Amino acid sequence: MSLRDHPKAYGTAALTVAFAAGILITLGFKDFYPDLEKRYQTQRKRLTRKPSGVQFRRSSIFFDQSALEPVELEDHEEEDEGDYRPVADGIEGCIGNTPLIKIRSLSEATGCIILAKVEFLNGAGQSPKDRVALNMIREAEEKGLLVPHRGDTIYEGTVGSTGISIAALARALGYKAHICMPDDQSKEKSDLLHHLGATVERVPVAPxxxxxxxxxxxxRRAKEHTESSADSSRGFFADQFESEANFRAHVKTTGPEIYAQAEGRVDAFVAGAGTGGTLSGIAKYLKEDRSLSKLRVVLADPQGSGLYNRVKHGVMYSSTEREGTRRRTQVDTIVEGIGINRITDNxxxxxxxxxDAARVTDEQACRMARWLVENDGIFAGSxxxxxxxxxVATALSLPKGSRVVTILADSGTRHLSKFWKHVAEMGLEEEEHQDLLTTLGLQQYQ
Structure with missing residues (x-):
């Protein structure tokens, strides 16, 4: 008599065999599981590591991606860890990956999405110049022009922000800093440079x-240092206006961050130019490297600067250069950091x-600064x-829903004694502003 003649007995035996086989398979799989788990965790970390502001799905691929579709896994063992940075190696590790935020009040007023890269949240000198200073130092080290802890000094001529970034990074990376700046800049900048350990020379404004x-x-100070040094130390002139390490810093970091955070959807990029490195570097990445051919790049230029006319008319010319009105100092504005009357290599x-270019008056800048505080809680510099x-002016020229990206380069904390003092003197801190375009005198562009 066989089991086939007794279906009930046959079913029981088959179930027993299947159960035993399952146990054996499970035991065998257990030996393989640690490697599988390791691959899962490695892949999960890789896929969830992202540039700031970019969201990825949490997933894992157990097997060859080319052979099988990705397997979606839900992680029930851990709570969401959040978007935290790993431990940074020194203050230089806090540079970059700054947030890209939507400025709600400006977006609502224009019907476009106005995004701002908050560069004053960089971790060393709190400006986009952190990127520039670090890249200039690293490239100089690669060329042997700077050697840490040899006594080398970095010399730079700056209106403040680049000098602050250099001063902070110089101490962190084993150098000294010597900063030359015009004496019409806000005092808090030179005070900060001094507290950062830099030698500061404030000099009269000159062409x-x-x-x-x-x-x-x-x-000249850098050259004198190298020629007179009694030891092996050297003076290095950073030369932010002409050094290509300036715009390359933004090609390598700021541009890619903006592209990733905006998910590749940018209709216009707007920025001012002092050295020109930020504007050129980001424009080159977005237009050339990422082929955003329809992207509009717009220069934001303060009153008195000649760059507006250079872009609009092809010549460096301002109203202060008319016959009988030419001044020794051409740029006449309370705005610091941008605006210049010469073409730099950057x-x-x-x-x-x-x-295109948009000219902005001092009054418009002051009114915007106060508007941002009142409506968005953003304390901006000039x-x-x-x-x-x-x-805003650029957004008004674009179709509704367009995405405009700009730069928040400086916080108002560095402009208390000059720019924000002027805001107060204008009485803007007591006024209530209901309409942005009327406040800025841009209502005709509606």
Whole structure:
């Protein structure tokens, strides 16, 4: 008599065999599982590691991706860990990956989405110049021009922000800093440089043709250091206006971050230019490297600067250069950090990519700065305010729903004694503003 003649007995035996086989398979799989788990955890970390602001699905691929579709896994063992940075190696590890935020009040007023890269949240000197300073130092080290802890000093002529970034990074990376700056800049900048351990020379304002111009003085001081050094130390002139390490810093970091955070959807990029590195570097990445051919790049220029006319009319010319009105100092604005009356190598690197320019008055900049505090809680500096005015003007020329990206380059904390003092003197802190475009004098563009 066989089991087939007794179906009930046959079913029981089959179930027993299947159960035993399941146990054996499970035991065998258990030996394989640790490697599988390791692969899962490695793949999960790789897929959830992201540039700031970019969201990825949490998933894992157990097997060859080319052979099978990805297997979606739900992680029930851990709570959501959040978007935390790993431990940074020194203050230089806190540079980059700054947030890209939507400025709600500006977006609502224009019907476009106005996004701002908050560069004053960089971790060393709190400006986009952190990226520039670090890249200039690293490239100089690669060329052997700087050697840590040899006694080398970094010299730079700056209106403040680049000097602050250099001063902070110099101490962190084993150097000294010597900063030359014009004496019409806000006092809190030179005070901060001093507290960061830099040697500070405040010099009278002079044209770039003068050997006493703050940039030319810094170049001379670096040369004097190297020639007179009793030890092996050297003086290194950073030369932020002409060094290509400036715009390359933004090609390598800021541009890719903006592209990733905005998910590749940018209709216009708006920024001011001092050295021109930020504008050129980001424009080059977005237009050339990512082929955003329809992207509009717009220069935000304060009153008195000649760059607006360079972009709009092809010549460096301002109203202060008319016969009988030419002044020794051409740029007449309370805005610091942007606006210039000469073409730098960094600006020239991306000049052909700039489509338009917007001129911003000091009054508009002050009104925008106050508007941002009242409506968005953003305490901006002068160049950030100029950028935002130009971003609004640009948005009004674009179809509704367009995405405009600009830069919040500086916090208002570095502009208390000059720019924000002027805001107060204008009585803007007591006024209530209901309509942005009327406040800025842009209602005619509605």
């Amino acid at each position: 770039i043709t003068s050997p006493d111009h703050f940039v030319n003085l810094a170049r 600006f020239e690197a991306g000049r052909e990519l700039v489509d 160049s950030s305010a100029v950028n935002c005015v130009a971003a």
